[in-house]
Amino acid sequence: GQQVMQIPQYQHVQEGEDFTTYCNSSTTLSNIQWYKQRPGGHPVFLIQLVKSGEVKKQKRLTFQFGEAKKNSSLHITATQTTDVGTYFCAGSGYSTLTFGKGTMLLVSP
Amino acid sequence: DTEVTQTPKHLVMGMTNKKSLKCEQHMGHRAMYWYKQKAKKPPELMFVYSYEKLSINESVPSRFSPECPNSSLLNLHLHALQPEDSALYLCASRGVGLAGKNEQFFGPGTRLTVL
Numbered sequence: 149g150q151q152v153m154q155i156p157q158y159q160h161v162q163e164g165e166d167f168t169t170y171c172n173s174s175t176t177l178s179n180i181q182w183y184k185q186r187p188g189g190h191p192v193f194l195i196q197l198v199k200s201g202e203v204k205k206q207k208r209l210t211f212q213f214g215e216a217k218k219n220s221s222l223h224i225t226a227t228q229t230t231d232v233g234t235y236f237c238a239g240s241g242y243s244t245l246t247f248g249k250g251t252m253l254l255v256s257p
Numbered sequence: 258d259t260e261v262t263q264t265p266k267h268l269v270m271g272m273t274n275k276k277s278l279k280c281e282q283h284m285g286h287r288a289m290y291w292y293k294q295k296a297k298k299p300p301e302l303m304f305v306y307s308y309e310k311l312s313i314n315e316s317v318p319s320r321f322s323p324e325c326p327n328s329s330l331l332n333l334h335l336h337a338l339q340p341e342d343s344a345l346y347l348c349a350s351r352g353v354g355l356a357g358k359n360e361q362f363f364g365p366g367t368r369l370t371v372l
Contacts, residue, residue: 181360190347191300193360236299240359243288243307243351247299 150175152239154248162256167224169251171237179240180213180220185250186233194222196240227255261364263348269370272338278367280331280348289331290361291323292347300347300363306331307353338371345369 151174161167171180179198183191195204197213197220204211210223224231234252238245261282270276280289287308292300305313306325314323320342322334331348345368349361 179359190363190365191361192363196360243305244302244313245361250299252297 150177150239150241150246152237152246152248154237154251156251157249158252158254160254160256161227163229164226167227167231167253169222169235169237169253171220171248173218173239176217177220177239178217180217181238181240181245182211182220182222183236183238183247184233185236189233191236194235224253227253229255229257231255261348261350261362263346263364263367265367266365267368267370269372270335270338271372272340274338275334275336277335278333278346278348278369280333280364281329282350282362282364283329284350284352284362285328286350286362287328287353288351289325290349290351291321291331291333292349292363293342294345294347294366304333335369338369340371343370 153172155170179196181196182194184194185191195211200217201215202213208225212221220237222235232255234250236250237248264279289306291303293303294300302315303317304323309325320337324332345366347366348364351359351361
C-alpha cells in the first residue's frame, strides 16, 4: 500500500529561524495535502497540491510538490511562536488520506 | 458553518461499559470518517462512510461499532474496550463531488481513557 515518509520527526528552532519539513512517497501521488495540528488540538487543513512541480505560498509558508509527484516540502520563513505544532503531509487517494508521521515544530522566543 | 462538532470532549470508561461518541456537521458533506490518534502519532483511519453507507472498515475490532443515522450525524459505539484503546478519537468530513476540493474537516476530538 501507499506509504508516506516524513522528516524530520522533530525540530526545535529559535524564533526568526526558518523551518522545513519533507515528505516522500513510495508511489506517485495524485495530490498531497498538508495539515497542522496545534498541541492539544485537531488537524487543520492548510493546502492541497495537485500539479507536478507546483509551488504555493501562504504568507510565510511555501509548499512545493515535486516534479515526479513523489515528494513535497513545507518551508516556513522566519518562524514565530504561533507556528508551534505538528505538521502532517498526507497523500490523497480516492477517498482516504495516508498521513506521514508528522514533524513536530517547537519555536523558542 | 464550517465546523465539525464532537461530543463528549472527554470520556473515561471501564472495560465493561458501553458508551457512544457523537459527531455532527452541517456542511452538506457526504463523506464522514472516524480516526484514532495516539500521542505523537498521525491519525489512523478506522471507518469511512460515503452517502451514509459504510465504505471502508480498516479491520477495526468489533468492539467499535460505527453508525451513520443521517447525512449530518456519525456515531461510534464502544463496548468492552481495552486500556490500549485509550486515544483521541477524531471525526472528519469531506465534500464529495466538489472538483479539486477534497480536504477533510476535523472535529476537535473525544479524548477517551479506558480504565
